[in-house]
Amino acid sequence: MITAFADPFHSLLNLQRALEARLASDWLQDLTTSRGPFPPINVFQQGDDILAIIELPGIDKNDLQIQAKENTIRISGKKAVNYPEGVSVHRQERISGEFDRTLSFPVQLDPDGIKAEYRDGVLALFLPRSASDKPRNVAIN
Amino acid sequence: MASKQELQVQQKRELEKKEETTIPARVFLPTADIYETQDALSVILEMPGVEKSKLDVRVEDGVLKVEGRLDFSKYEGLQPLYTEYNVGHYSRSFRLSGKIDQSKIGAEFKDGVLFLVLPKAEEAKARTVRVK
Numbered sequence A: 001m002i003t004a005f006a007d008p009f010h011s012l013l014n015l016q017r018a019l020e021a022r023l024a025s026d027w028l029q030d031l032t033t034s035r036g037p038f039p040p041i042n043v044f045q046q047g048d049d050i051l052a053i054i055e056l057p058g059i060d061k062n063d064l065q066i067q068a069k070e071n072t073i074r075i076s077g078k079k080a081v082n083y084p085e086g087v088s089v090h091r092q093e094r095i096s097g098e099f100d101r102t103l104s105f106p107v108q109l110d111p112d113g114i115k116a117e118y119r120d121g122v123l124a125l126f127l128p129r130s131a132s133d134k135p136r137n138v139a140i141n
Numbered sequence B: 001m002a003s004k005q006e007l008q009v010q011q012k013r014e015l016e017k018k019e020e021t022t023i024p025a026r027v028f029l030p031t032a033d034i035y036e037t038q039d040a041l042s043v044i045l046e047m048p049g050v051e052k053s054k055l056d057v058r059v060e061d062g063v064l065k066v067e068g069r070l071d072f073s074k075y076e077g078l079q080p081l082y083t084e085y086n087v088g089h090y091s092r093s094f095r096l097s098g099k100i101d102q103s104k105i106g107a108e109f110k111d112g113v114l115f116l117v118l119p120k121a122e123e124a125k126a127r128t129v130r131v132k
Helices: A002-024
Strands: A041-046 A049-055 A064-069 A072-079 A088-092 A097-104 A115-119 A122-127 B031-036 B040-046 B050-060 B063-070 B079-082 B089-095 B106-110 B113-119
């Protein structure tokens, strides 16, 4: 079945297009301290909840701090790049240093339900919306 | 006065392909560090989001080629709200200037960073020549 082979590539392409299209979004525009500081972040909606995916390759988990307060998340830490002594460096593209970024979300979050996962150089933050913020069905009498 | 230097976001560079691929997905260049010691060449590549099993490293005709494929199934059912970077596969190749002992290439992958150690072949190592 051809579609079975074609489908995974389509979903990647669709994902890339969707990410591209969202570059113009003003969702966090006025809320974050500024757009574009390190680390770069993608925000997704997963059902009612929010999922933030942050690319942070080569970070020691102990060098990474995540703080949550009301509807803001602060991600701070240190990215270290070490070279052994006495080597001749041909190419140096990786960056190192300290970073500190605060994100404010336009929805109420449940600070106790926040989960963070760091795997393969990607930090995923599961940010559940607080129960009071979720839409509720109104019964009609 | 050591002021803290703020980290800037590195824009992902896209791979310039010589041929067109049949799959219209995007491929990015992993950021790389390369350094050389007396016995080996070390290549460090950043490929966030790639799993160890999806990595491919090979040396052919003096060209080191590294490929990392992204597992995008994790993104299924997610609706983007706000984005600052795009995702895709990674690929990069380097033409090696010296001879490499292919049987002893060491690779380690940790937190999205691939560490490669390419030991120089015996004949390529620098030798001191004593002048009489």
